[in-house]
Amino acid sequence: MGESFDRFLRDTLNIPEYGSERARQSESTPIESPDASRENGDQAHPVAADSDEKRAADFSLSDNPENRADNLRFRNGVPDPRAVDALGRYSPLFQSDMDEGIEGLAEYLRTADDDPMVQARLLHDVLALHLSYDYRGFRSGNVPTQNPISVLRRGTAVCQGYADSFSYIGRKMGLNVITVSGYARGIGSGSFAREDPSESNHAWNVLTVKGSRYIIDVTWDSDDYSTDYLFLYPEQAIYSRLPSRPGYQFLAEKISTSEFTNLPFIRGAYFDIYSTVPSNLGRVMQLRDYSSFALPGVSDYGFSAHWVDSAGVRSRNGIFIEADSEETRVYLAPESEGEQTLQIFAKSGTTPESRFIMELGIIAARVEHILLPELYSGYYEGSARLLSDPAMDMRSDERKTLRIHIPGAEDAFVSLQGSRRITMSRSDNHVFSADIPCAPGIQIFAKLESASRYTGIIGY
Structure with missing residues (x-):
């Protein structure tokens, strides 16, 4: 049954057989996954390229930042209730009537909102919640077929299954989406670990809306659900992945493999806080x-x-x-x-x-010769901020002026090695200061407005 069933799936999904002439042609087209990636034995089953001329034009290898949506609108770390509802409605059909399940799911998500960004977010949530990563197959090297129908029925996948399922259902929804493969800094990666970006080990998706590109990695957002890798901009995603084809970087200035290996390791959650990475930081x-x-x-x-x-x-x-x-x-x-x-x-x-x-x-x-302060719970409870240089230079015989802003404090003092106490002066805007010797064993305590006793703020 295995070979005939796989052929049935390829014909049904219009997926070219891996290694066939049609597959090689599909890999060379600029609107599809650049090559068949492997993830420790994960053989790719590329979703067939759409021959529509408009899709080809839309996927010229460029980005249009001027039309970008604010990706933070969608990166809230909480599944959309409509995605949960869609799963309850259609996932049972993945076992009994796959065609009805996929078609019904695609139509439900397409009509849930007019915004293609919202539609893609809903699909991201459905797959992140429905699928679990196939760690057993990944570790053993015996990864089962990763075409979308098998993946949705089984409920487990590796990266290619996640990405191709997103492309397959997304296109049924009318989304302009492709699967891209390349190198990613996943399991076993680290600042001092060996890294060879020329080896393709991962697959993900790229969504285009109004000429702007958004990188989506459902694999890394599943199991422990997150939106850390949802709608990253190309210049953000490049810190965690390098497409096999340079064009799929979607950067104005493409980077080389050696330049990629020198980039610092930046997680998706970083971009919920900052939009850019300082250029002076290296790996x-x-x-x-x-x-x-x-x-x-x-x-x-x-x-x-x-x-x-x-x-x-x-x-x-x-x-x-x-x-x-x-x-x-x-x-x-x-x-x-x-x-x-x-x-x-x-x-x-x-x-x-x-x-x-x-x-x-x-x-x-x-x-x-340098001591830096340890922050106690009171530092956060009192919304404190150290205003003076935090370094305590043990080589210096001079005294140091400690200045700290504690807006929620009535008064504060410095404890010197637990045996001497110096009251800190307070300004009208709750800035406390004191001259102290440069020595270990120094702690600042404050009486916060919300507490009945003194609380530790910082210590050296």
């Missing part, structure tokens, strides 16, 4: 002394970070991050030398957990 950077770098400014976000050494041991020491509307400044004073990965997390007031947004490889020298 691996040398750090010879106490240093800092800046990300764009942002409000209403708190940040945390830790080091991960070559043995996988984590440490939060020697990192301090301060953010305001003008910039997010990351201060670094590593306590050990050698190769370390800096992982940065962000949390907004509306999300229950911190989200992993980026990592940098750091080849560090040990910085013994």
